[in-house]
Amino acid sequence: MQQRLEEALQQEIKARRDEEDFRYAQARLLSEEEEKMKALMALQEEQEVYILKTQREKQELRQEMENKSRSLEDAQKQLEEVRANRHRVDQDVVAAQRKLRQASTNVKHWNVQMNRLMHPIGPGEKRPSIGSSFSSFKIPSQKDPGLRLRVKSEEPDEESKENVDRSSGLEEERRLSQSFNGSMSMDIP
Template sequence: MFCLKTLSKTYEMSASDTKQRQEWTTAIQTAIRLHVEGKTSLHKDLKMKRREQREQREKRQQAKEEELHRLRALQEERERKLAELDLLKEAQKQAQALLEQDEQRRRQQHEQLQRALEVQLREAEEARVSMQAEMALKEQEAERQRKRIQELEEMQKRLEEALQLEIKARRDEEAFRYAQAGLLAEEEEKMKALMRLQEEQEEYILKTQREKQELKQEMEAKSRSLDEAQRQLEEVRANRHRVDQDVVAAQRKLRQASTNVKHWNVQMNRLMRPIGPGEKRPSLGSSFSSFQIPTQRDPGLRLRRRSGSEDQDEESKENVDTTAGCDLEKRHSHASNGDMDIP
């Protein structure tokens, strides 16, 4: 007997034995687990578990096969390495034999070299003895050489002192030469400046002479122009004098003609006046002594009067023309005077 409690109620269940009870408990737990996991079928769950188990077995089988394959590869690698090790051992044996041969050969060479060195050592001892004797001679020679070197050093010092004196003298000479060269350069610069000033002065003199020559030519040209203007002025003055004389003569003729016209006008006016019966005939002078005045009724008088009027008109026209000519001559004279005043 066992109880199953839920949120709403409690269920009492009975089992005949413990095994059945365990099966019921397992089945209830399985149902609860499936419900919690959201699964609806136990068979599907078991099928999935079997599939997973089968896949796991296949994976384990594949892993075993891979392990076997790896073991076979390792076995082959081990066998190959063993073969290589055998080859290396064989090569080591050969190398050991070669080393023993080389060692024996080196030992023989060492013995030969040692014997040769002993011979050379004896020869070197003999050479040392001879060298000691030779060194004694060399020391004596070196002593003589040291004395000679001391003498040469003293001579070198004296030569260096003489050389220093000579160098100092040359430096002094070079300084004097530089000073002389500076003075020569300064003198040359001053000479160049003097030459430039002289050239500028000569150029200025030439320029002044050219300007003077140009000014002289210009003055000569202006003088010629002035002479020409004076000559033209003299000609104009002479022309004006002639024109003035002509004008004076024309004015004189005009005055005389005007006087004659006035006289003739007076005479004509007198002649045109009718004479009554019993009046005396006026005397007109010697030039008009034979002139007879007709009567007013005479048709010839009318003709003479008309002709007299025409003559008077012609004289008036002549007076006007003469006056216009005088005015024109006066204007010409004034124009000539204006031309004279222009220069």
């Protein structure tokens, strides 16, 4: 009986040691589990922060792309406006060059007319009394610059024709006024 009691006591001691070992192992496992849980929570927090950061960056990139897209559209509109303005300016330059050429032609025409008017009027040729009144009429030579200019100016437009008509009228008025002034000066002693 003593032996049985000792064996029972030994078994009880062994059972308590085993139980302590199990409790120690369980505590160690719980501690490891707790550490791993903390690490997992930290990783989860990092992941959430990373996800939020990624979403924020994605949103910023999307916003930046939209801004750049808007800027590009604005730049394209401005480029189209600049091209349209340049086209209008080119047309204006062509029109101005055309007007300048026309004005230059008119100025040349007026210069020729002025040069013709500025020549002193000399005495006319003697006409024979017999025959037609147009017998002494001279046909202008081809070297006459006024004739060449008139041939050219008949082609362009109505404005140059009006200038020729006006210049003829002015020339006639000037001749009349000069002849009138000449006769007046002869009458005065």
